[in-house]
Amino acid sequence: MAEGGSLQPDDEIHDLRCQTERLSYCQVLNTSGGYVFTVTDMTRFLRFLILGTENGVYNHDEKELTRENVLSIDRLIINDRGVEVVQRIVEVSEAGRACKQNCTVYALAICARSNDPDTKRAAYDALSTVCKIPTDLFAFIEYCEQFSAGTGWGRAHRRAIAKWYNNFKDNVTTLAYKVTKFRRRHKWEHKDVVRLAHIHPTSEPLRLLIRYLVRGLGEAKKLQMPAAAKEMETWQKVYIYLEAVEKALHCKEESDIVELIQKHGLVREHVPTPLLMSVPVWKTLLKNMPMNATIRNLGKMGSLHMIEEGSEEEKIILDRLKSHTALKKSKIHPFKILVALKIYSKGKGEKGKLTWPRNKNIVEALEKAFYLCFDNVEPTNKKYCLAVDVSGSMDTAMMGIESMTARDGAAAMMMVTARTEPDYEVYAFCHKLDKLHIQKTDTLKNVCDRMSSLNFGATDCSLPILHALSDKKRFDVFIVYTDSETYFQGLHPSQLMQKYRIKTGIKDARMIVVGLTSTGFTIAEPEDKYMLDVVGFDTNAPQAMKSFIEGDF
Template sequence: MFGVNGRIKRPSVEILRNEVDGAIDSLIQNGSGMTIISLLDKISGKHFKFYPVAYALAKCARCADRQVSKQAYLLIHKVCKIPSHLFLFHYYCKHAVNLRGWPRSHRKAIAAWYTENKDYKEDMIQFARHVTKYKCRYGISQRKVIKSCHPKPPNEKFDFIFRYATKGLKKANEKYPPQSSAGNTKVMSDKCEDFLRDYETIRSGHVPLDCVIDTIKKWRLTWEHIPPRFLKKEERCEEFKERYKEEYKEIWRTLLLHTQMPMTAIVRNLVKMTRLGLLIPNSKEENMVCQKLNDPMILEQSNIHPFHVLTALAAYRTGQTKRKGEDIKWAVSEGVVKALFQSFLHTQALPPTDKRLLLAIDSAIEMNDSVGSSCLPIKEAAAALALAVHQNSTSSETVTFGNVAAKFEFQPHDQSVFDIESALERIHQRAEDIQRSNFNAPFLFARQNIETYDGIVLLTSLVDTEEAATIRRSFQEYKEQRNCNVKAVVITYCHSEHVGTEEDSAILDVEGADACAAKQIMRFISDNKEGFEEIDIDLRY
């Protein structure tokens, strides 16, 4: 989002301050602060990582421009969807902008996030779930935040949960006794007290496994609610290893089959569930996972980012990893791999097109680097995006290029579904022992082809100044030779030199892994202006 020159693997406050403060401050000082607010509003829910949004919002909220600050605080209701987002926003306000104490505007905005939250007003159990699920993030506790912002509860149910979060269930019950208690007019008659009492019971740790499983089924708890001893395999002695493993397996089976486990949690824990023996071929658990991964409605409601799915696919299909010096292996489920790729295609949601496209994937050594801090090689990310476009195009060709361009065929697997496993393996075999590729090669391939392309898409790690000039020159030569209205798209996964210019609107630059990137690329090639707009801001500082 920031366009930083270099990768941020662990974005500490110091790194963000050194890299992006100048750009954000310059925009605010030049009167473009509301433009930042507008952009943050539009990308809400479409980002791969939340920290850039939280940092930019914190900078705007604590800036000297009162209008920008006011709008930034109003925006936290839309941008911060869960308490952990709110805590990260407060963390950046405190450490990046040197917020001291709890100023009135900051306190009121945080309090309003709780008391005016529509989801909480409609479902108080959801509020109780979030209070217990997100107890502490980024060194900031739910208890500390609620105590410091002094929210005014709109009703007794809110007051009961606020008292529980700050003082515990016993104190909350003193003011609002359970319905069975008599002699007090203030009685907590809804399910919140039952939920919190059951949660505190299993949290104590002195309960049998059956009680924990019954509680999970009753309240559809998430894995964050479960006591650590039921989620971590004990290794005190050989005698107890099998017993704890079975308990561990039974907990995860219950979480998967009897709760609405979020899509992100399913994707993140595929390796864990496979190692426990849950995702064996044709099992009930594997069928449910594959069904959820292939359900467009569930994927849309979960708002999962395509890059999350792709990263999970890259990690899962290897069948091994190393953690804390220990080699960890698992039996890869072919059904899960196929479901993950289909899930990636669903999240892209590309409409069919009859445009003739040339997709060119760079095969230089740098393409073996990872995308940001993920385990996903740039080459695999590029191949998956190319395959997604290829699958929705009736007329497209794919090439890999280093010194020269060579045709690359995606092989159908079954029912017109392309084999992502085969594609990723063969794309690795195309690696060339060169540092930088010849960016004229794809255009030379296009000129030698009899057919004229409507769009030429380059996928590479980064583009420097000289390479950008080469792409512009080669593209211009191709247009003059064919005398056609062709479009060029340059996709990079690191901060790069822009290829497009104000004079040539037929070139689109795409950086990173935006959730809507593929859709916008197809719109650009089809001359569809929807989703594109001119933003006039000065980024110099």
């Protein structure tokens, strides 16, 4: 060892060899032929919740991935961490961090069907918190049926589902809206669930609604109106609303359905299919349409030529997309906005023959809405090396959406940092490294086009660090955006980071690996406090990365 703590060449080689021997005990060979660190069961579980496994990553089978993630949940429960698992499910669901809610519901069902009493109790207690709409409730029931081979309607199961309905006893009008909007999903409908759960309504307005679900409006109105003034008022509101829903189901004239929408706040699901080709109907629906529905139906409304530039409808949509308050309140995941941006920009749907003229103002607003979903990320004022994987495996579809690839997700996440930090350099890497001249004002489309134009190859995630070493570049932070299917030549990235710190004297130089697909591997060393894994497309990721870079954990 030389004076001042710097390593001489022989000492350095010996030190790195020792690291290699130590690291070999905690690494495994991945499907791309590279050695990586296995992530903890809790990290695997969080990746499952937030990213899902619907399409499988490059060189992986979807069923195998799902089975692996389920086993990680089982191991956590076996190790007495089941209640913690449920708490994480609630946190992810409440914060809107999951790309798709079905993964959180799936995980909750696993906990509800576990053999650990505490885990089971916690899962059923969390049912109403995680499953806020009937779609999620039906999914939970269906998953539980799969896990128990159709024999799962025990006392705890019935009680939790009955509680889901009875929790609306003081807000029955809201429940009426939800159950008529989402009548059936996942092969289940309310009348079957109500019968199997043996629900005993805890208020008279709720009794009216339950009777309607099971026997129809004709039988429901035979119930005696409650005598108490407050319950009578609610009872009447619920009945009038249900009557409007039934009228809507049989409407044939657009003027009639428009009046019902205006008067009773009916939504698209209440409108008969033939009338969904009516422009006046859609214009009326749009006025009070929720954020998620607005984004989901952009293509349909565009196909009817009702959101032309300068139109009132365009203004409504633009105001909605530009509202940080509205976006936050809707808890819409940024991934959904990116999917909408990708599909709407194409001018045609993923399936079917629906086409529409693209409104450039809507396209711009969708991209801005994406960035608005990330709350108040302040710059760290560090020097960043942003390295984006452009290998062939990055063409893998994210979350089963053909139009959205891991490359799109990597570009989007990278641009969040690029728009926040003042000092950064961007590189594209696969088997070689290329500098990308990315500006804060670049659109996602431009960034993705540049990445797509590069030659693809295998993924050598050590290249950004090797380049920084050879060119004597001083970075405080390396962020690698990848689909997690990696290999490297020579030294492992974690070893190179050790070498980089020694060579540059930046003792706390950090590396963050952002994985855009759900796998069981990471290139970050668990024992290195300056290396971090981030569960990819997560609204909290930028803030978590900032806290890590500033040394908060």
